[in-house]
Amino acid sequence: MVGFCGSDLNSFRGLNPLITYPRILGHEASATVVEDFGSGNKLSAGIEVAVSPYTSCGTCSSCRRGRANACQFNQTLGVQRDGALTEFIVMPREKLYPAALTPKELCMVEPLTVGFHAVARGRVTADDTVAIWGCGGVGLGVVAAASSQGARTICIDVDDDKLELARMAGGHLTINSKREPLHDRLLEMTEGRGPDVAIEAIGTAATFRSAVEEVAFTGRVVYIGYAKEPVSYETRLFVQKELDVLGSRNAQPKDFHAVIKLLESRRFPVDQAVSFIVPLEEAPCALRSWSQNPSQFRKIMVRLD
Ligand SMILES: [Zn+2]
Ligand SMILES: [Zn+2]
Numbered sequence: 001m002v003g004f005c006g007s008d009l010n011s012f013r014g015l016n017p018l019i020t021y022p023r024i025l026g027h028e029a030s031a032t033v034v035e036d037f038g039s040g041n042k043l044s045a046g047i048e049v050a051v052s053p054y055t056s057c058g059t060c061s062s063c064r065r066g067r068a069n070a071c072q073f074n075q076t077l078g079v080q081r082d083g084a085l086t087e088f089i090v091m092p093r094e095k096l097y098p099a100a101l102t103p104k105e106l107c108m109v110e111p112l113t114v115g116f117h118a119v120a121r122g123r124v125t126a127d128d129t130v131a132i133w134g135c136g137g138v139g140l141g142v143v144a145a146a147s148s149q150g151a152r153t154i155c156i157d158v159d160d161d162k163l164e165l166a167r168m169a170g171g172h173l174t175i176n177s178k179r180e181p182l183h184d185r186l187l188e189m190t191e192g193r194g195p196d197v198a199i200e201a202i203g204t205a206a207t208f209r210s211a212v213e214e215v216a217f218t219g220r221v222v223y224i225g226y227a228k229e230p231v232s233y234e235t236r237l238f239v240q241k242e243l244d245v246l247g248s249r250n251a252q253p254k255d256f257h258a259v260i261k262l263l264e265s266r267r268f269p270v271d272q273a274v275s276f277i278v279p280l281e282e283a284p285c286a287l288r289s290w291s292q293n294p295s296q297f298r299k300i301m302v303r304l305d
Helices: 008-013 103-107 109-121 137-148 160-168 181-190 205-214 236-240 251-264 280-292
Strands: 002-004 028-032 048-051 096-098 130-133 152-157 173-176 195-201 220-225 245-248 274-279 300-305
Touching: 002 096, 002 251, 002 280, 008 096, 028 103, 028 109, 048 103, 048 109, 096 103, 103 109, 109 137, 109 220, 109 251, 130 137, 137 152, 137 195, 137 251, 152 251, 160 173, 173 181, 173 195, 181 205, 195 205, 205 220, 205 236, 274 280, 280 300
Parallel strands: 130 152, 130 195, 152 173, 195 220, 220 245, 274 300
Antiparallel strands: 002 028, 002 300, 028 048, 048 096
């Protein structure tokens, strides 16, 4: 099974700068093992697994520092190399995560790991109030991860549906920034200090700036979104507030394990997070409808059985 996210939509529209065409999509995937050609720690045929779609070179500075998730030469399935939207794929054993989950749940693992990694980057603890800009697929993972760390979470979006889903994923407070004054509401919710950690999961210039403006003094700002244009900043804020500004990319094996644990405890609303599941033949049509009405859909998944 393969899930689509915003980056697939960009690829479909020809707007993903990392992609060359033709390209088979599919980086959020679950699979059934057909055969294991490896030696030792073998997976038996029939076992369901979540797939980690990243590669790493082993020699770049990220890899040498044990942060292969940010490998300089990473090739993600469905992005820089052909993906999982096909009947059979061959993967190294260490990229597969077997778990007591359904194929649909396993297919949610990768998108959620991205948020879990961002929360790890932000060093979130139970003492923190974490504000999350954007409650789409990636933001939801942030909400679930921060709440499971015991942090207080403030979910920000312009779509009430997404805010509702964020609450189901463990979000404590919500702000609809289209209707409510974001700055005032954040101050009210944090006794005038602003959130300790600001996590940006949208990728617009306005939200990139907003995270730095709203975060508390000596807070941490984590960026997951890719801004499509250069962003100009009041850099005085970086210095005055003595901020930690952090990027977060992909996810590490420990994030996969943490998400699997969360899903196994059935504390994440998988059914509500998925709009529908279509067979492979209907995938182009589903992508077209999604492209025409991007706000109408949550996650779309494709069945390949
Ligand atoms: Zn994705
Ligand atoms: Zn590398």
